[in-house]
Structure formats: structure tokens, C-alpha cells
Amino acid sequence: MIRNPILPGFNPDPSICRVGEDYYIATSTFEWYPGVQIHHSRDLVNWTLVARPLNRPDLLDMRGNPDSGGIWAPCLSYADGLFWLVYTDVKRLEGSFKDAHNYITTCDRIDGDWSERIYVNSSGFDPSLFHDENGRKWFVNMQWNHRGTGTGRNPAHDAFDGILLQEWNPDAGLTGEITNIYPGTERGLTEAPHLFKRDGWYYLTTAEGGTGYEHAVTLARSRDIRGPYETHPAAHVITTRDAPDHPIQRTGHGQYVETPDGAVYHTFLMGRPLPGRICPLGRETGIERCVWGADGWLYLEEGGTVPREEVPAPKGAERQAAKPIIRDFADGTLPDEFQWLRTPYPDRLFRVEPGSLILTGRESIGSWFEKSLVARRQEHHAYRAETTLDFAPEHYQQAAGLITYYNRYKFHAAFVTDDGAGVRVLQVLSCHDSYPGGALKPLGPRAKLAEGPVQIAVEVDGLTQTFLYRQNDSAWQPLGAPLDASPISDEGAPGEHQSFTGAFVGMVCFDTSGAGREARFTRFAYAGQGAA
Known part of the structure; x- marks a missing residue:
């Protein structure tokens, strides 16, 4: 069938x-x-x-x-x-x-x-x-x-x-x-x-x-x-x-x-x-x-x-079961399921080295020109995605992390950034249909990070999602309270006939200072829960 x-x-x-x-x-x-x-x-x-x-x-x-x-x-x-x-x-x-x-x-x-x-x-x-x-x-x-x-x-x-x-x-x-x-x-x-x-x-x-x-x-x-x-x-x-x-x-x-x-x-x-x-x-x-x-x-x-x-299928065939996808970028190429936005010049946004996807911070998430965001489609109503990120911001205008994204005014993201006082933190920033007409919304507490890479995950279950993080193989911790995932959908504002794509999950980096700060991602995993 x-x-x-x-x-x-x-x-x-x-x-x-x-x-x-x-x-x-x-x-x-x-x-x-x-x-x-x-x-x-x-x-x-x-x-x-x-x-x-x-x-x-x-x-x-x-x-x-x-x-x-x-x-x-x-x-x-x-x-x-x-x-x-x-x-x-x-x-x-x-x-x-x-x-x-x-x-x-x-x-x-x-x-x-x-x-x-x-x-x-x-x-x-x-x-x-x-x-x-x-x-x-x-x-x-x-x-x-x-x-x-x-x-x-x-x-x-x-x-x-x-x-x-x-x-x-x-x-x-x-x-x-x-x-x-x-x-x-x-x-x-x-x-x-x-x-x-x-x-x-x-x-x-x-x-x-x-x-x-x-x-x-x-x-x-x-x-x-x-x-x-x-x-x-x-x-x-x-x-x-x-x-x-x-x-x-x-x-x-x-x-x-x-x-x-x-x-x-x-x-x-x-x-x-x-x-x-x-x-x-x-x-x-x-x-x-x-x-x-x-x-x-x-x-x-x-x-x-x-x-x-x-x-009924035209001839006997068994549907192949979906398997968890784990990418370590070992072969130095971008896996097929990933895409980026708008530009035919991706070398301005990212490069793949054996074992790493390196994003160069460019314009903001609201940009229609150069946005360093590499993501894959959400294919299940419930899934878990996680990534490993090595990023050392020098200023609050520099940020990188894991994002659930529909478009420039419908997303949730867990960003590694500078708190403005020289402290590296992990912070959730969201848009609930307020962008570009309003400000970004920081949600929940900031998590102070130790030196070194950080693992960030997101668990989506229907219309709820939760970010988690850990360092040095410690236990996973939630980053704030569960979030409403409904804006990241076709029906999120402005609504039918104006939103035509679908939800993505992926890796993002921006540097609105213009310095082009780089973020190194060494792993990305996606696993659907239940039927596709």
C-alpha cells in the first residue's frame, strides 16, 4: 500500500x-x-x-x-x-x-x-x-x-x-x-x-x-x-x-x-x-x-x-521505515536534506570541512538577502533534533544556535550569545508574529555557559516544544518552560494565502556587527517520533 x-x-x-x-x-x-x-x-x-x-x-x-x-x-x-x-x-x-x-x-x-x-x-x-x-x-x-x-x-x-x-x-x-x-x-x-x-x-x-x-x-x-x-x-x-x-x-x-x-x-x-x-x-x-x-x-x-x-500501489512494495538521521559532516559535504535561504552564493554563509559545518555570521534573521541559516524540514508532528556547537561570541550582536523556523517572523531559537557584560549565555529568542512590526521576545532565564562546546536539543510534540542543553556530557536540562509551537505553521499570522512553506529545524548564526563571527557545528541529529 x-x-x-x-x-x-x-x-x-x-x-x-x-x-x-x-x-x-x-x-x-x-x-x-x-x-x-x-x-x-x-x-x-x-x-x-x-x-x-x-x-x-x-x-x-x-x-x-x-x-x-x-x-x-x-x-x-x-x-x-x-x-x-x-x-x-x-x-x-x-x-x-x-x-x-x-x-x-x-x-x-x-x-x-x-x-x-x-x-x-x-x-x-x-x-x-x-x-x-x-x-x-x-x-x-x-x-x-x-x-x-x-x-x-x-x-x-x-x-x-x-x-x-x-x-x-x-x-x-x-x-x-x-x-x-x-x-x-x-x-x-x-x-x-x-x-x-x-x-x-x-x-x-x-x-x-x-x-x-x-x-x-x-x-x-x-x-x-x-x-x-x-x-x-x-x-x-x-x-x-x-x-x-x-x-x-x-x-x-x-x-x-x-x-x-x-x-x-x-x-x-x-x-x-x-x-x-x-x-x-x-x-x-x-x-x-x-x-x-x-x-x-x-x-x-x-x-x-x-x-x-x-x-493500493501499482505493484508489491514495502514502505521503508524512517530511521533517525545523524550527521557529523565527516565527508566534508552538506547532507542532501539541508537547504539555506535565497542566495546562490552559499560560500558567503557557510562552508563544510571534514567534521564541521561552519556558519559565518551575516545579517539578522529578518534579512531577505544574506541569512546564515542551514535547516531541514520538519517531517513529523513529534520529533527531537539536537546539535553540538562551538561558538565564542565577543559581543551581544553575535549569536548562534538551534532554531525552529517558519519564516522571519515565526520562529523560536536557542542562541549562544554574549549577555552584554562579557558572559557567554544560552538564551531563547522568539517571534510570535511580532516581527518585523515589533521586537524580538526573550523567553525564560539565561543559562550561563562554561567554556567549550554546548549541546542544544529541541523536542517538539504537536503544538508544544522545549529546548534543552548540556555541556561535557552532563544531564540534559530544559532551557526555560515549554513553548507554544503553533506560530511556526501555515496558520500562524498572517495566515492562509500568505504563508506557504512549512516548519524547519536547523542551525543558525548572525553577526549584526559585520565582523562575520564564525560558529562551528560538529553534529546534527533528527529523529521523528511515531508515524511520519
Whole structure:
């Protein structure tokens, strides 16, 4: 059986493609670098991260991008002996405008060096590329209407103005007329278009209802690629809007795929809320088995629109159990699960030496440019992470430690710093939606440290987290009282439609004096508690 989610933790907007016996899923990474995660599987059950292709300046530079900007909704396809990756780099997302630029890059190997990006357009986000059987290629994306007079149907979001289609050629770029092929349903906020063809029909998958609890996968079809498109008899193939007690929620934004023997599946974005509808793991990737009805429409295998937690796999496979991950950086490389923020020049932020990850203190945690933070996704509702840190601050403007992080105004961190009087201390600093409008909040007592390295841990259990510390292999001690972890979630302010990523845990260092003080981390461990 396949157990949802297949990609736990922050892995939204899944675009799936099959090449022979191999399946690949590309997901959004927003402001995290390198851009786009691509996972591989041969059984739809077990998935391995194999590439983050947008890994150099000529493909992606997000310095200055806002929180939840950056890479939105990639589309991965395979044609003409190449993998094709279409993606959006969002430079602004608040207010009436969306500065969203769409690009294409290709590679003959999923884990190879991808070609320099080709600019396509900026008329809207969520682009995808459809390779027709006659060799023609078609580019689709949602259209953004900054005037707020579009077809979105939701008064708060009527800037959504339908799905645009235009022919695209690798040599000539976009050519021919632009056609608005689909305005969407009454659910509104129509986005995430993907085309596929079957039995002479062009099928258009879209996402509707926003990224929250109204979310849905909508299907339409036409005999002509330019339309008109008729909507599915049930409108939505996947949605959990009317199943509020189901453990899987926020379902939408996915793509159709067939197995070599003709079984059909559809990926979808999903969330697993804790009480109070809080999703610290962000938007994850799920998959459902589907069937084709006698009417030529796609339906979930067991009917209805609510996806299952367990789904039959296309062939026998056993899900590999997750194991605790311990990193000692012995081979001098950054482990695959870690990312940093925005910049294509990571050597300014960190370096890896055999046995150590060394962070160079740069700008504050609120920076959109150079922030020395290296972290991994939270993949479990309960987990423990710990690190070993050697850091000697000379001033209170220098700090390093362990952080649970969503974005620049939603985090808890246990920092080694100077207390302003030359004493090295360990102190919790937090933001509860007050940053940048308010001050950082020190929580709990300071712990005076002896010389030498310090071990810092965090234990997260649902919506509660506790920092702990020790030195010289002494007993672990809590650093202050348990903390409210709910702000480190999608639903923490400013709320739905503005927070699109997920919780991370990792290592951080800043030096707002400009001296570039270094922090040496010699170990990092992560262990999930219970099911993923």
C-alpha cells in the first residue's frame, strides 16, 4: 500500500511524470535554496530526493524575495530525450500585484547540470508545458489581473483571471495567439493548470479554492486544445471541503500520471492539521488511485472526492521505515536534506570541512538577502533534533544556535550569545508574529555557559516544544518552560494565502556587527517520533 503523504513535510504543488519505470515528482521550494525538489520512485511507495536543479545564479537568485515568494509550482515533464522544468520566481506577492516571472530549463539527466534558463512570460504564475503528440508544445499559466476584475468569483481574490494558453517553441519562444481557455468554477481562485491527452480529449487539471480548506482538484476537457472546455460533472475530482474531520485536509493542486500497465493515479497537495487546524508540516504531497468512468471522466477509485490515507500501489512494495538521521559532516559535504535561504552564493554563509559545518555570521534573521541559516524540514508532528556547537561570541550582536523556523517572523531559537557584560549565555529568542512590526521576545532565564562546546536539543510534540542543553556530557536540562509551537505553521499570522512553506529545524548564526563571527557545528541529529 501507498501511505499518504508520500512526501511528508513541506513539499507542495506536486508535478509528477513517468519515464519508463521511473516516476519523478517536482515540488515547490519558495525562498529555500537550491530551488525545486525532485524525488524519484519506482513503486510510488518509497521516494528519494535526487535533485534540486536550480542551484546556480543563472538559474535562480532570490536575494530580496519576500517570505513565501521565490519558486512557486514547478512543472516537470519529459519529451525529446530531455527533462523539461518550468517554474515561477515570485518577486512580490503582497497587495494587488504579483511580480512573477516564468522560465524553462532542460537537462538530459534528472540529476545533471540543467541548461541556462529561458525566460517565457510574466502574465501569471503556475506555468506548465504540454508536449502534444504531433510535436507541438503549449505553455499554460493562470493570468493575474491586478485591477481585481477577473474571473476569480471570490470577491477577495477576483484577480484570478482564467487560464492562458499559447504555443511555445524552443527556438522562437511564445508564438501565435493567446487564448484564455478556462475561467474556472464557482469555487474560484483557478490556478495550477496541467494538460494531458487521452482518447482524443484534452484534459485540463486545475487547482481551485485557495491553498486552505476550500482547496480542490478540478477537471475540464475539450476536443480542441484551445477549447471550449467543459467542466467535470462533479466539478472537483479531489476535495475535502465537506469532510472536516478527515485526517487529510487542504487537498488540491496535483497532476495525472499513468503506470506502464495503464493504472492511473493523481497527485495532490495536502495538509495534516493538528487541533485548531494548525499545520506545522506545511503542505505535503499525497497520491490517489483513480479510474476512468464510462462517461470518459476521471474519478477516485472508491468514488467521492475524499482521498484515502492508504492507497493500493501499482505493484508489491514495502514502505521503508524512517530511521533517525545523524550527521557529523565527516565527508566534508552538506547532507542532501539541508537547504539555506535565497542566495546562490552559499560560500558567503557557510562552508563544510571534514567534521564541521561552519556558519559565518551575516545579517539578522529578518534579512531577505544574506541569512546564515542551514535547516531541514520538519517531517513529523513529534520529533527531537539536537546539535553540538562551538561558538565564542565577543559581543551581544553575535549569536548562534538551534532554531525552529517558519519564516522571519515565526520562529523560536536557542542562541549562544554574549549577555552584554562579557558572559557567554544560552538564551531563547522568539517571534510570535511580532516581527518585523515589533521586537524580538526573550523567553525564560539565561543559562550561563562554561567554556567549550554546548549541546542544544529541541523536542517538539504537536503544538508544544522545549529546548534543552548540556555541556561535557552532563544531564540534559530544559532551557526555560515549554513553548507554544503553533506560530511556526501555515496558520500562524498572517495566515492562509500568505504563508506557504512549512516548519524547519536547523542551525543558525548572525553577526549584526559585520565582523562575520564564525560558529562551528560538529553534529546534527533528527529523529521523528511515531508515524511520519
